[in-house]
Amino acid sequence: MASATEKVVTVVNPMGIHMRPADQISRAAKRFQSKIEIEKDGQSIDCKSIINILTLGARQGTQLNLRASGVDADEAVAVLAGLFARGFDDCESDSEVVIPEPS
């Protein structure tokens, strides 16, 4: 049975969504059947496309609306939100930002 889920996520890693985080997001998204989108400033992009994610130009502190619809929507949003919360385990940082624990 199809369902739809939404969750607001925040970019916490200092470098923002650059190449590798975008790769992680799109790879994770591709594991789910659901249609997954990220919305920023009223614009929605396909979460399974690395190039689309990159075009968001999301920097640290940016809030994004994560939205999935399909059979595994809840699970998809949970996994992707986890990636955001962990800051994509991005070690490329020049400041001493404390990476938050997974929720």
Next chain:
Amino acid sequence: MLELQGIAVSPGVAIGKVLILDREGYRITRSQIDSTDRQIELERLKTAIAEASSRLDQHRQRSTDAIGEHVGAIFSAHQGLLQDPSLQSEWFRYIDEHCYSAEFAVSAVLNRYARAFRSMGSDAMSERATDIRDVERTLLEALGGHPMEQTGGDGQSVLVSHDLTPSETANLDTAKILGFCTEVGGPGGHTAIVARGMEIPAVVGLGRFMHRIETNAEIIVDGFRGTVILQPDESTLQRYRERKKDRFIRAEKLTQIRDLPAVTKDGTKISLLANIEFAHEVAPCLERGAEGVGLYRTEFMFLAADGEPTEQQQFENYLEVIQALPDLPVIMRTLDLGADKIGSLASAEPESNPFLGLRSIRLSLRQPRMFRNQLRAMLRASAFGKLKIMFPLVSTLNELRMARMLLRQVREDLEEEGVPLAERTEVGMMVEVPAAVLMLDHFIKEVDFISLGTNDLIQYTMAVDRGNEFVADLYAGHDPAVIRLIRSSVEVANRNNVDVSVCGEMSANPKTALMLVGMGVRTLSAPPAALPLVKQAVRNVDLTDCQQIATRVFDFGTAREVDAFLQQRFAELLPEMAIGV
């Protein structure tokens, strides 16, 4: 032996070996395919994607093992791009709907994203543009292209390419490349201007011929006649070698008049200034006896830097020019480019009519931060010499007033900061849009000088794209319509005692230069290499001869008649110069 006719854009003869420039960066030799080949092309691209992907996989393995997971992850991301559903569907759509070659589709799509990323600013963001380029290169290699880091060349090379951009031309190493020729291009394009500035023989607009040549084959590029000779026979080679020697002797003679003034036989002084694209061109200016710089095209600094240089970088560049020419006037033109040419500003979608679009002064006024930086750099340099500022492509009084207002504000800011400046900086405008010619009696009251940019004036008067070889024949400085606009502008300027110079190609050709003098122009600005010839012509005629030419051309109705007349009078007045001009 095979002789091809193209368009001569930069004089000189190059005799050397073919060096093909192909598929590096955004240079793709073939952009279109037959519609029947679309399926084959789609399959080619799919195969290439798979192959590129497996290559990246090897890179990823190797770098993960050798350096660590974090570097391997970069190649994982590149693989992600290769497999990206959005990118793939765009590539396939370009091939399927537009019959583009796989190479062209790949480059066009990726280039668009790379530009958009560069425009996002911060290092981490714009770094992604480099990644995109990497992916492009990997795919092009998988499609059979050969990567070439530099243009190479060994001092005997003649570059052959489908097309060459102005910045690519500017980056040619003249110690290694003797000359170049391209399949497309027209006489007035920026590539042509740069080639002349660099004094590298060039022929463009040859049409499709690259399938007929091989690397290292012998080739002659004749930048006087606009011909290219492939695999010349021994007698042709001999003839060209002799001619080269003659030209050299003639050039030597011309340098002898370097320090003599450009004065007509009956005593009218003409100021000869130089057009330059780069600061380092100041040396050839002085060698050719230029009395200053009539046009410094500052946009080439932006092109060479692939983006916007900082205020300090610009200041240092302007200072280099000003300090090399102490006491001589230097007219610096503010940025004269389209938005598409500046990486950091590039919009995702190109304009459909860039020459009628957001460019030059229009762009500067829309990008006040960038414009201010340039004006600040120019004003700061003004303290060290005779710097004048000129605005390009002014179409309305409003634009001129806005630009001047911004300049005033910048000056006040600098004064407040205590930065040393010239007491007064002359401000002028390019007259290169027919609207400006028609309204010149109003403009003239608000400027210190004007400069007629004949290249753009011709283009906008004749409504012709000077880079398009199919209509390039309409692009003629001796067209009667253009001549009327020039004459009217010169009259308005002289009546109002405002300095007028001509800085387009018409100043560089002795035939048309004499006509301009006859119309009342007393300042000509041309590429340094052209100055000795123009000076020699001026020194050997009377002003009355020139005036007679200027009066007579007004009677003709077609460009062809004007050209024939100019040719004939030139041969009569200066028989020994007429050969080879």
